[in-house]
Amino acid sequence: MRSVDVLVEAFGRLPDLVHAAVEGLDAEQLSVRPGGSGNSVAWLVWHLARVEDSHLAEAFGHDDVWLSDGFADRWDLAIDRSDTGFGHTSEQVDAVRVRSGRQLLDYFDAVHRVTERLVGGLVEADLERVVDEDWDPPVTLLVRLVSVVDDAVQHAGQAAYARGIILSTG
Numbered sequence: 001m002r003s004v005d006v007l008v009e010a011f012g013r014l015p016d017l018v019h020a021a022v023e024g025l026d027a028e029q030l031s032v033r034p035g036g037s038g039n040s041v042a043w044l045v046w047h048l049a050r051v052e053d054s055h056l057a058e059a060f061g062h063d064d065v066w067l068s069d070g071f072a073d074r075w076d077l078a079i080d081r082s083d084t085g086f087g088h089t090s091e092q093v094d095a096v097r098v099r100s101g102r103q104l105l106d107y108f109d110a111v112h113r114v115t116e117r118l119v120g121g122l123v124e125a126d127l128e129r130v131v132d133e134d135w136d137p138p139v140t141l142l143v144r145l146v147s148v149v150d151d152a153v154q155h156a157g158q159a160a161y162a163r164g165i166i167l168s169t170g
Contacts, residue, residue: 003142004122010149011115014156018045018108021159022101025166030104031097034165041159041166042104043096047085048155049108052115054084055148059131059141060118071107119145 021041022030030042039047050066057064064082066072072081078095085096098104127142139147 002124003127004119004124007119007122007142007145007149008116010153011112011119014149014152015109015112017153017156017160018048019105021045021156021163022104025101025163027097027099027101029166030101031094032162032166033093034162037090038162039093039158040096041162042098043085043088043093044155044159044162045104045108046096046098047088048152048159049111050084051086051151052148053111054082055144056111056115056118059144062114065110065114066107069110071110075103075107 022045025041031040033040053065056062062068067081075098077083077097079092083092085092122141127140127145129141130138131141131144132139
């Protein structure tokens with residue numbers, strides 16, 4: 001199996017994880033912060049999609065889906081339009097609210113479709129391309145993609161855990 005095949009497989013597992021964490025929860029449940037200070041399902045899924053979206057946009061030289069497809073305008077969050085959630089304060093986490101699970105999944109699914117196209121079109125040689133020279137050693141496309149999928153899987157797992165807490169406490 002080639003590295004590209006592994007990446008396609010890894011990214012391909014995300015929709016099932018994300019949809020399972022979101023589907024069946026209403027807007028209020030999606031905004032619950034377990035323990036009063038944990039990240040909500042809405043924030044976790046928005047953040048994992050924003051990171052995937054922004055990192056792939058930068059690595060492949062295209063616009064963020066969040067901005068180019070009008071999601072930032074439709075969501076109208078009380079945070080900077082280019083924000084991805086890194087380093088968010090408690091107030092910023094609270095600001096990421098959705099009207100429905102469908103709204104959240106529409107954005108994630110749009111990002112995933114772009115990711116499938118971009119990652120599925122790679123050849124092995126593409127993975128060695130340096131995408132970020134601000135690190136020592138410089139970050140290759142392979143390392144960036146592994147980082148993105150790792151971050152997304154962690155947050156999808158956290159969203160599933162938060163869902164379990166929400167459903168068990170009614």
